[in-house]
Amino acid sequence: MMSQIKTSKFLEDPSNKISQTFEVPDSIKTRVNFWFEIYTAFTTKQHVIHHSAYPWLVYDIVDTSHIFKKYKNKFKAKKEAKKLVRKHKNDIRKILNKLARLKKFTKLNKKEFAILKQIQTIDKNFKKQLWIARKKVRSQNGLKDHFTVGLENSHLYEPFLNEIFKRKGIPQEITALPLLESNFDVEARSKVGASGIWQIMKPTGRQYGIVNRNFDERNSPYKATLIAAKLLNFNYGQFKNWPLAITAYNNGAGNLRRAMRRAKTKDPFVLINNHKRGAFGFASSNFYASFLAALYVKSYADDIFKIKQPKPLVLEKIKIKRSTSFRYIVHKTGLSLKKIKEINLDLRRRVKLSTIVPRNFTLYLPKGSSKKLLDKNIYLVDYTGKKIKKGT
Numbered sequence: 001m002m003s004q005i006k007t008s009k010f011l012e013d014p015s016n017k018i019s020q021t022f023e024v025p026d027s028i029k030t031r032v033n034f035w036f037e038i039y040t041a042f043t044t045k046q047h048v049i050h051h052s053a054y055p056w057l058v059y060d061i062v063d064t065s066h067i068f069k070k071y072k073n074k075f076k077a078k079k080e081a082k083k084l085v086r087k088h089k090n091d092i093r094k095i096l097n098k099l100a101r102l103k104k105f106t107k108l109n110k111k112e113f114a115i116l117k118q119i120q121t122i123d124k125n126f127k128k129q130l131w132i133a134r135k136k137v138r139s140q141n142g143l144k145d146h147f148t149v150g151l152e153n154s155h156l157y158e159p160f161l162n163e164i165f166k167r168k169g170i171p172q173e174i175t176a177l178p179l180l181e182s183n184f185d186v187e188a189r190s191k192v193g194a195s196g197i198w199q200i201m202k203p204t205g206r207q208y209g210i211v212n213r214n215f216d217e218r219n220s221p222y223k224a225t226l227i228a229a230k231l232l233n234f235n236y237g238q239f240k241n242w243p244l245a246i247t248a249y250n251n252g253a254g255n256l257r258r259a260m261r262r263a264k265t266k267d268p269f270v271l272i273n274n275h276k277r278g279a280f281g282f283a284s285s286n287f288y289a290s291f292l293a294a295l296y297v298k299s300y301a302d303d304i305f306k307i308k309q310p311k312p313l314v315l316e317k318i319k320i321k322r323s324t325s326f327r328y329i330v331h332k333t334g335l336s337l338k339k340i341k342e343i344n345l346d347l348r349r350r351v352k353l354s355t356i357v358p359r360n361f362t363l364y365l366p367k368g369s370s371k372k373l374l375d376k377n378i379y380l381v382d383y384t385g386k387k388i389k390k391g392t
Contacts, residue, residue, distance in 0.1 A: 255278070
């Protein structure tokens with residue numbers, strides 16, 4: 001029930017770690033708190049059954065840990081866990097159906113009464129809300145264990161992300177966005193074709209970088225960050241505020257403009273709370289709230305989790321002014337092609353020693369490994385791609 005979702009003190013930013021731009025507005029605080037608890041209080045084997053339009057209205061929490069202990073076969077365990085969660089969701093729907101049809105609310109059991117009390121908090125016309133709630137039962141698995149891994153992975157790329165966003169004039173807080181998009185999993189691929197830690201779609205990848213049979217710059221955490229920075233700045237230029245710019249990152253600028261026209265508002269928080277139509281569905285209406293939750297989790301991770309902090313790779317960036325082969329790069333650097341691929345995740349599997357590196361392509365290499373490679377056509381560049389002069 002509602003008491004199962006506690007209000008987190010960290011959303012008040014007690015140590016002033018977060019800028020005023022990303023304070024949690026009162027109008028969406030309960031929504032943000034729901035996602036904060038999903039990320040910090042419940043594991044992937046725990047399922048929170050809730051109202052999809054008002055996620056903080058929690059009906060039940062189903063723990064499936066015992067199923068995974070019972071079945072060694074993971075496929076079988078997942079199937080049985082889904083079955084149990086589905087049964088609990090159906091039980092909630094039956095209760096809502098019963099409540100919607102009642103004329104008097106006497107002789108209710110404890111669970112029925114608790115659900116009724118929650119629906120009554122929506123508005124005075126709770127009878128109407130009961131009918132609506134029957135079709136708004138949703139389950140959300142926890143992500144505490146998932147997020148712990150993501151926070152550890154984030155340390156590998158944090159210095160680079162911070163430097164790029166600083167240079168591009170983007171608030172540092174938005175470096176938390178890959179936690180939401182991919183959990184900083186470099187192998188993340190979505191069903192709709194998004195790829196890499198920033199989950200960039202193919203058309204966007206082609207617009208801002210290289211996506212072809214040999215190279216996919218969406219999969220390089222470093223190059224994808226440059227693409228994401230351009231896209232975020234474009235969105236900010238369109239909407240003039242970061243809540244809408246971040247929402248557009250998920251929903252698309254065109255879809256967001258249509259949602260704003262339908263809702264007749266430019267206020268991101270009115271849109272989030274009151275508009276659920278077309279492409280602006282559950283995921284879009286909760287995206288900014290879940291981003292804020294991820295940001296506050298990341299900012300207070302040391303107080304919440306025990307996080308291992310792997311050291312980021314110390315790399316240098318080179319630019320290939322004239323096309324050359326990977327065989328030449330391997331020969332000059334002494335690195336194996338396998339090692340180069342491990343660092344440059346934009347190189348597809350099909351890339352071989354004979355594959356030609358195109359003009360103006362950039363590679364990341366372990367610091368100091370490019371000394372014998374550098375000449376007038378292959379030179380070091382900084383984070384932004386600007387040539388680094390010798391001796392600097």
